[in-house]
Amino acid sequence: MAEAEKQDQRIFPWGTGQRYYQAAAYxxxxxxxxxxxxSLDAGFTCxxxxxxLGRGGCTxxxxxxxxxxxxxxxxxxxxxxxxxxxFHRKRYRxxxxxxxxxxxxxxxxxxxxxxxxxxxxxxxxDGIMGLIISTRPDCVDEATLDYLEKMSRKVFVxxxxxxxxxxxxxxxxxxxxxxxxxxxxxxxxxxxxxxxVGAHLILGLPGESExxxxxEATLLSGLPxxxxxxxxxxxxxxxxxxxxxxKHPEHxxxxxxxxYRELVIDFxxxxxxDIAVERLVSEAPPRYLAAPGFGRKRxxxxxxxxxxxxxxxDTWQGKLRKV
Numbered sequence: 001m002a003e004a005e006k007q008d009q010r011i012f013p014w015g016t017g018q019r020y021y022q023a024a025a026y027x028x029x030x031x032x033x034x035x036x037x038x039s040l041d042a043g044f045t046c047x048x049x050x051x052x053l054g055r056g057g058c059t060x061x062x063x064x065x066x067x068x069x070x071x072x073x074x075x076x077x078x079x080x081x082x083x084x085x086x087f088h089r090k091r092y093r094x095x096x097x098x099x100x101x102x103x104x105x106x107x108x109x110x111x112x113x114x115x116x117x118x119x120x121x122x123x124x125x126d127g128i129m130g131l132i133i134s135t136r137p138d139c140v141d142e143a144t145l146d147y148l149e150k151m152s153r154k155v156f157v158x159x160x161x162x163x164x165x166x167x168x169x170x171x172x173x174x175x176x177x178x179x180x181x182x183x184x185x186x187x188x189x190x191x192x193x194x195x196x197v198g199a200h201l202i203l204g205l206p207g208e209s210e211x212x213x214x215x216e217a218t219l220l221s222g223l224p225x226x227x228x229x230x231x232x233x234x235x236x237x238x239x240x241x242x243x244x245x246x247k248h249p250e251h252x253x254x255x256x257x258x259x260y261r262e263l264v265i266d267f268x269x270x271x272x273x274d275i276a277v278e279r280l281v282s283e284a285p286p287r288y289l290a291a292p293g294f295g296r297k298r299x300x301x302x303x304x305x306x307x308x309x310x311x312x313x314d315t316w317q318g319k320l321r322k323v
Contacts, residue, residue: 012273012316012317013273013274013318014273014274014276014317015029018307019307019310019311019315019316019317020268020277020310020316020317021273021274021275021276021277021317022276022277023227023276023277023278023279025276026226026227026276027099030156031097031129031156033096033097034096034097035097035098035099035129036088036097036098036099037098037099037101037132038080038081038084038085038088038098038099038100038101038128039067039068039071039080039084039101039103039104040071040077040080040081040084040100040101040102040103040104040122041063041067041071041072041073041080041103041104041105042073042077042102042104042107042118043073044102044104044105044106044107044109044110045105045106045109046105046106046109046136047106047109047136047138047139047177048136048175048176048177049105053177054175054177056175056240057175058164058174058175058176059173059174059175059239059240059241059244060174060202060233060234060235060236060239060241061236061239062236062237062238062239062288063104063105064288066103066282066284067103067104068084068087069087070083070084070087071084071103071104073104076121077100077118077121077122078121078122078124078125081098081100081122081125081128082125084098085098085127096127097127097129098127098128098129099128099129099130099131099132099156100122100123100125100128100130100131100132101131101132101134102118102119102122102131102132102133102134103134106135106136106139107133107134107135108133108135108136108139108140108144108159109135109136109139112143112144112147115144115147116147119131119133119151123155129155129156130155130156130157130158131151131155131156131157131158132158132159132160132198133148133157133158133159133160134159134160134161134162134200135159135160135161135162136161136162136178137161137162137163137178137182137183137185137186137187138177138178138182138186140159140186140189140190142189145189145190145193145195146193148193148195149193149194149195152193152194152195156196157195157196158195158196158197158198158226158227159190159195159196159197159198160197160198160199160200160227160229161183161186161187161190161197161198161199161200162176162200163180163183163199163200163201163220164176164200164201164202164205165180165201165202165205165208165216166180166183166201166215166216166219166220167180167208167212168180169207170205170206170207170208173205173206173207174205174241175240183199184223187199187223187224187225188223188224191224191225196226196227197224197225197226197227198225198226198227198228198229198278199220199223199225199227199228199229200228200229200231201216201220201228201229201230201231202230202231202232202233203230203231203232203233203255203260203263203264203267204232204233204253204254204255204260205233206233206251206252206253207251210263213263213267214263214266214267214270216267217267217268217269217270217271218270220271220275221270221271221272221275221321225272225275226275226276227275227276227277227278228271228275228276228277228278229277229278229279230264230267230277230279230280230281230282231279231281231282232255232260232281232282232294233252233254233255234282234284234289234291234293235252235254235289235290235291236284236288236289236290237287237288237289237290239290242290242291245290245291246290249291252291254291254292256294257294257295257297257302257305260281260294261302261305261306261309262309264280264281264306265306265309265310265313265315268310268315268316268317268318269315269316269317269318269319269320269321270318270320270321271317271318271321272318272321273316273317273318273321277317280302280303280306281294281299281302281303281306283299
């Protein structure tokens with residue numbers, strides 16, 4: 001048998017021939033079929049915006065750059081989900097079941113009775129199999145986690161935490177107003193309740209070296225994470241970071257595509273192989289970019305380029321992990 005054919009038949013630890021553990025395979029293992037996340041803006045705010053911790057939010061944050069068109073807080077949760085289903089039926093005809101993804105801002109930042117109302121409204125929609133709740137690690141408490149643990153006995157409930165960096169100096173630089181230790185505590189407390197845990201990480205924050213970014217793969221692999229999302233730093237209009245960039249562009253190193261592709265692959269080589277990867281490249285519409293991005297190539301094209309390069313390097317997620 002030719003060597004290329006042997007490699008084509010290789011099965012990796014997560015049970016597929018893909019060179020990293022894709023989130024689609026993770027969700028298929030949970031539900032037995034393909035599911036689609038439907039983004040929601042349920043009208044929550046953030047303690048970094050309403051004055052509890054600060055105002056103005058994180059320096060990179062403009063949620064409008066990432067919300068799909070059907071996602072608007074003026075619409076009831078049920079309406080957003082139904083419009084999201086219609087949108088995805090046209091785009092992904094295979095999707096028949098869905099997860100309600102509370103995405104915009106901080107989706108545990110409200111009294112428990114308000115959270116309960118929003119979550120249960122989402123679960124009332126036919127076809128919704130569970131919830132994914134995106135939040136800050138400093139905005140979960142015991143009562144909320146206890147409630148979500150109880151809910152998870154009936155439906156799927158996962159939490160995604162915006163970690164963004166493992167380095168406190170970077171978190172301070174972008175005005176996150178929490179520490180990495182706080183992220184660790186939230187992840188551990190969530191996992192202890194049997195709830196799937198995801199993490200968001202930004203690669204390319206000002207002041208972080210490539211060595212430090214790669215070390216984050218090892219740091220996060222030591223935590224009880226189920227899913228990770230990677231985002232390249234993007235400078236988004238109408239943010240404090242955009243103002244800083246225009247005033248001091250020398251403070252930033254924005255990756256060109258080939259450079260970022262190699263960094264991501266190096267990161268994956270150091271990542272624990274049972275952590276599913278939901279995103280390696282983030283996408284904002286060109287009109288929201290205040291600095292050059294990766295051009296107009298679609299994310300799926302960029303993902304295929306990463307996979308092709310992984311084949312060329314004959315590498316895979318976790319290859320450099322030390323057991």
